[in-house]
Amino acid sequence: MHARSLGLLCLVAIAACGDTSIAACGDEPDVTGAWSLQLSPSDSDAGVTSTIPGTVTIDAQLEQGGKTDFLGLGHYVYGTLTASDAEYFSSLAIPRLLANDGGKTGAVLGCELRINIPVAMPVSDDNVDQGPLRLALIGQLTHKGVLTGVFGSRLIMSNDATATQRDFAFSGMRR
DSSP: HHHHHHHHHHHHHHHHGGGGTTTOSSOOOOOEEEEEEEEOOTTTTTTTTTTTTEEEEEEEEEEEESSOOOOOOOOEEEEEEEESSTTSEEEEEEEEOSSSOOOSSEEEEEEEEEEEEEESSSOOOOOOOSSSSEEEEEEEEETEEEEEEOOOOOOOOTOOOOOOEEEEEEEEEEE
């Protein structure tokens, strides 16, 4: 069998496994539901970049949607995020998009959750850059009902006329 045929056969086998494939998260196979996220100032870069000024609680109502590609390696994630302090933001909706590279919507791949919400609205459903992100949230599902933030999460606060992207750390729990 040719190497190319063998590679294609492996990809088809992964896709056929559905949510039991190597791309599924065994700890949390579906993120649908209510989550509470605690955002806090990041100290990972010793003050070189801007960080959020304090701690804020985010109520997240998430819906895990269909598969992101024909291989079934990831799933779209939609929903709303509501901050306890309007200085950060009041409420953000994760755009319900299907035809972009994930830079303007939410997705879960394996145990990694990414939520990307652009500042500019409405959002076009394509791979064209929409400009800066109001929120870029990146986390790992580490245990059942537990989400831990990883480096790269950023927020442009609602009252910030300079549109400074501020780093933050976060943790989350399913409610």
